[in-house]
Amino acid sequence: xxxxxxxxxxxxxxxxxxxxxxxxxxxxxxxxxxxxxxxxxxxxxxxxxxxxxxxxxxxxxxxxxxxxxxxxxxxxxxxxxxxxxxxxxxxxxxxxxxxxx
Amino acid sequence: xxxxxxxxxxxxxxxxxxxxxxxxxxxxxxxxxxxxxxxxxxxxxxxxxxxxxxxxxxxxxxxxxxxxxxxxxxxxxxxxxxxxxxxxxxxxxxxxxxxxxxxxxxxxxxxxxxxxxxxxxxxxxxxxxxxxxxxxxxxxxxxxxxxxxxxxxxxxxxxxxxxxxxxxxxxxxxxxxxxxxxxxxxxxxxxxxxxxxxxxxxxxxxxxxxxxxxxxxxxxxxxxxxxxxxxxxxxxxxxxxxxxxxxxxxxxxxxxxxxxxxxxxxxxxxxxxxxxxxxxxxxxxxxxxxxxxxxxxxxxxxxxxxxxxxxxxxxxxxxxxxxxxxxxxxxxxxxxxxxxxxxxxxxxxxxxxxxxxxxxxxxxxxxxxxxxxxxxxxxxxxxxxxxxxxxxxxxxxxxxxxxxxxxxxxxxxxxxxxxxxxxxxxxxxxxxxxxxxxxxxxxxxxxxxxxxxxxxxxxxxxxxxxxx
Ligand SMILES: Cc1cc2nc3c(=O)[nH]c(=O)nc-3n(C[C@H](O)[C@H](O)[C@H](O)COP(=O)(O)OP(=O)(O)OC[C@H]3O[C@@H](n4cnc5c(N)ncnc54)[C@H](O)[C@@H]3O)c2cc1C
Ligand code: SF4
Ligand code: SF4
Numbered sequence: 001x002x003x004x005x006x007x008x009x010x011x012x013x014x015x016x017x018x019x020x021x022x023x024x025x026x027x028x029x030x031x032x033x034x035x036x037x038x039x040x041x042x043x044x045x046x047x048x049x050x051x052x053x054x055x056x057x058x059x060x061x062x063x064x065x066x067x068x069x070x071x072x073x074x075x076x077x078x079x080x081x082x083x084x085x086x087x088x089x090x091x092x093x094x095x096x097x098x099x100x101x
Numbered sequence: 102x103x104x105x106x107x108x109x110x111x112x113x114x115x116x117x118x119x120x121x122x123x124x125x126x127x128x129x130x131x132x133x134x135x136x137x138x139x140x141x142x143x144x145x146x147x148x149x150x151x152x153x154x155x156x157x158x159x160x161x162x163x164x165x166x167x168x169x170x171x172x173x174x175x176x177x178x179x180x181x182x183x184x185x186x187x188x189x190x191x192x193x194x195x196x197x198x199x200x201x202x203x204x205x206x207x208x209x210x211x212x213x214x215x216x217x218x219x220x221x222x223x224x225x226x227x228x229x230x231x232x233x234x235x236x237x238x239x240x241x242x243x244x245x246x247x248x249x250x251x252x253x254x255x256x257x258x259x260x261x262x263x264x265x266x267x268x269x270x271x272x273x274x275x276x277x278x279x280x281x282x283x284x285x286x287x288x289x290x291x292x293x294x295x296x297x298x299x300x301x302x303x304x305x306x307x308x309x310x311x312x313x314x315x316x317x318x319x320x321x322x323x324x325x326x327x328x329x330x331x332x333x334x335x336x337x338x339x340x341x342x343x344x345x346x347x348x349x350x351x352x353x354x355x356x357x358x359x360x361x362x363x364x365x366x367x368x369x370x371x372x373x374x375x376x377x378x379x380x381x382x383x384x385x386x387x388x389x390x391x392x393x394x395x396x397x398x399x400x401x402x403x404x405x406x407x408x409x410x411x412x413x414x415x416x417x418x419x420x421x422x423x424x425x426x427x428x429x430x431x432x433x434x435x436x437x438x439x440x441x442x443x444x445x446x447x448x449x450x451x452x453x454x455x456x457x458x459x460x461x462x463x464x465x466x467x468x469x470x471x472x473x474x475x476x477x478x479x480x481x482x483x484x485x486x487x488x489x490x491x492x493x494x495x496x497x498x499x500x501x502x503x504x505x506x507x508x509x510x511x512x513x514x515x516x517x518x519x520x521x522x523x524x525x526x527x528x529x530x531x532x533x534x535x536x537x538x539x540x541x542x543x544x545x546x547x548x549x550x551x552x553x554x555x556x557x558x559x560x561x562x563x564x565x566x567x568x569x
Contacts, residue, residue: 019483022121022166041162044311045479048349057313060353084132084486 002037002058003046004068009033009054017046017055019085027075028082036076037069104496105201105503106135111178112496113505115196117187118206119143120150121478122468124170125485126204131176133493139179140200140506144186145239146521146553147529148174150208152478153546154238157264158279159271161543166478174523180506182513183521184554190518191509193436199508201499202463202492205453206485209431209444209469215256219384224250228257228265228426235268235289237282237546247389248292250421254393256381257426258301258308265424266299267317270324270373280537280544297324297373298418302380302398302409305332305351305358306339312353318373319361325370328362332377341404379416380409384423393420429474437464445473451488452495463499465492525557532556 005017009032017033018026025039026046035046035055047055058069106112112135116123119141130137147153149167156163174181185191187207196203212227214220224247233241253269255262268276273290281289301308318326333355335343342348343355361375376395383394395416398409430444438455440447446466447454453464467488468481476484504511513520521529529547533556536545547553 016483019486020479022125022479022482023169041165042313043163043166043477043479044313045477045482049479049483051346053349059316060312085483 001042002040002069002072003035003042003044004056004058004061004065004072005033005035005054006056006061006065006068007054008052009050012052014051015082015086016049016051018082020045020049024081024083025076026082027079028086029075029079033082034072034075034079036081037073038076103501105499105501106133106137106493106496108136110501111136111138111505112202113138113140113200113503114202114204114492115140115142115200115509116204116206117142117196118150118208118468118470119148119170119181119183120206120208120468121152121166121170121481122206122208122471122485123150123204124148124173125482126206126467126489127179128173128482129486129489130492131173131178133489135493137178138505139176140182140509141174141179142182142185142187142191144184144189146184146525146550146557148181148183148523148526151210154233154236155210155261156236156478157232157268158236158281159267159275161279163478164280181521181523181526182509183526184519184550185513188435190513190516193434195512196509197463199504199512200463201501201503201505202465202495204465204467204488204492205434205437205446205470206466206468207431207434207470209429209474211430211432211444212425213428213430213444215381215425215427217381217383219386219390222384222386222390223247223388224386224390224421225384225423225425228255228261228424229429231265231424232261235281235285237280237285237548239548239550242282242284242548246288247422248288248294251293252296252298252419253294253422253424254298254300254418254420255424255426256300258303258310259426260309260311260314262299262301262426263310263314263318265426266297266373267314267321269294269297270321270371272322278541278543280533280542280546282546282548283540284548294422295371297371298376298420299374300376300379300381300395302378303407304335304339304377304400305355306335306342306348307351307400307407308354308377310354311350312357315354315357318375319357321373323370324373325364325367326361326373326375327366328358328375328377330359330362333358333362336400338402338404338407339400342407345405347405378409380411382411382415384420390420390423393418393423429469431470431473437461443473446470451491462495519554521554521557529553529556
């Protein structure tokens with residue numbers, strides 16, 4: 001089991017998830033974050049922290065979202081780890097409104 | 102006079118309490134880019150707070166967060182002062198005089214009571230004591246839980262209540278491979294509990310469980326969670342709450358509960374009844390607890406602010422063991438203000454304030470003693486970062502010229518206090534791992550403070566009270 005960041009994490013990068021992660025398992029690129037399944041301890045602290053509901057327990061992923069498991073695992077290898085909150089990207093609030101959250 | 106945190110004048114901070122709040126505050130200070138000297142003071146000889154004494158033994162993956170804490174503790178600028186209690190071995194006044202700043206992270210492990218008749222009866226306990234008992238907390242090691250009883254009632258609607266139900270219903274072989282305390286393993290192996298009731302005042306949407314914990318109840322071999330489908334019918338406000346930000350886990354919880362409610366009852370499986378909209382009103386029995394009286398509740402009010410009121414309809418259940426998990430609260434620390442209503446320290450943005458709202462210069466709070474008993478391990482990380490940000494913003498206002506670590510060590514050694522440093526803890530941990538190996542457990546915890554101290558000394562590691 002692990003936790004997975006899905007499509008809603010795009011162009012916002014609030015990174016409130018990162019601030020509440022006890023084990024530094026988030027990795028970041030220019031637009032979004034990923035969770036390293038080998039490091040995540042399944043504490044679920046990041047789920048309520050994300051303002052756009054982008055994070056799910058692997059178990060709760062819908063069938064058409066399963067591909068995010070592999071994407072997170074691979075991207076976590078490629079991008080650097082992030083341990084502290086970043087400034088949200090420009091347009092993050094607009095994206096949040098667009099999602100109706 | 103230079104500001105603390107610069108060359109030749111390290112910022113000297115004492116953090117009181119070595120649970121998640123304390124460790125993450127230490128991490129934030131160590132990463133601040135300033136010259137710092139961080140002393141982590143812990144009343145027990147062993148670190149990690151509720152990660153050691155709260156988190157359930159069968160949740161080993163969660164407990165592995167201690168690897169992160171260990172990394173923080175390995176920073177040479179940090180020193181662990183185990184077996185040193187604020188209020189017993191060092192006072193608020195003394196710490197304030199020794200350090201530029203003190204961060205209080207003492208947690209909130211005290212329990213709230215139900216306040217109903219019969220609560221004093223033998224067989225009625227705080228769930229927190231049961232948790233402390235199975236996790237080897239020294240204060241709880243001698244409590245007797247009567248597991249000859251057939252019916253256990255757990256009161257509460259959070260993950261702690263679920264942990265307690267799960268441990269009561271776990272196959273003993275699954276627990277044998279954990280670091281559960283030996284006395285608890287023995288008692289649970291002989292347990293005769295064959296029926297469990299989990300009772301909560303509010304509805305399935307307001308319950309504070311996380312889906313992961315709830316789902317685990319459905320995976321207990323030999324047990325079957327049972328839910329009355331009627332309890333899952335939502336009023337309009339609860340329906341609206343499903344989409345509200347404070348209720349992220351509710352939709353998943355509801356799905357899981359519906360699954361439980363729809364499953365056909367299997368005779369061979371012991372029942373784990375999940376009751377919603379029911380509150381205990383009386384406990385009774387001749388010389389010990391025998392029955393619990395529940396009163397039906399109805400929710401009313403606006404979405405997000407519903408409250409439960411009794412309907413008058415009652416249900417009486419036999420009960421041989423009652424464990425209440427209706428909230429935790431912090432304990433006041435002599436010399437510091439306290440908010441008795443919240444059961445936590447009064448603060449503004451992490452700065453401790455007195456009853457008049459005036460900031461106590463140099464005193465900060467983080468973790469459960471700041472926020473009250475809510476949030477998981479990671480919640481304390483974001484919280485400690487906030488508190489430390491406040492501290493760093495106050496640097497220019499802090500008193501200068503503090504003796505810090507050298508002063509504390511001098512005082513503790515004058516008092517001949519045994520101080521356990523991190524090497525001492527490693528010796529304890531190693532001894533516990535060795536004790537566990539024989540029985541195939543990851544660790545066999547010491548449950549007496551004296552045994553912990555002895556393990557630290559025998560391994561030759563600390564003797565820090567002599568070295569100091
Ligand atoms: C039963 C239970 C199960 C839990 N399970 C989970 C879980 O599965 N997953 C999860 O993410 N979260 C879980 N939590 C929540 C998590 O444990 C807390 O969020 C977290 O431990 C709070 O951290 P803290 O540092 O504020 O307090 P604590 O962890 O309580 O640490 C406080 C520390 O301060 C020390 N201390 C107290 N008074 C003094 C004093 N006067 N002087 C010196 N030291 C002192 C204590 O000994 C303790 O080590 C659980 C909580 C409980 C109660
Ligand atoms: S908080 Fe949510 S949206 Fe923001 S970076 Fe984290 S996962 Fe992405
Ligand atoms: S579940 Fe916990 S450990 Fe895993 S990514 Fe989220 S916060 Fe980090």
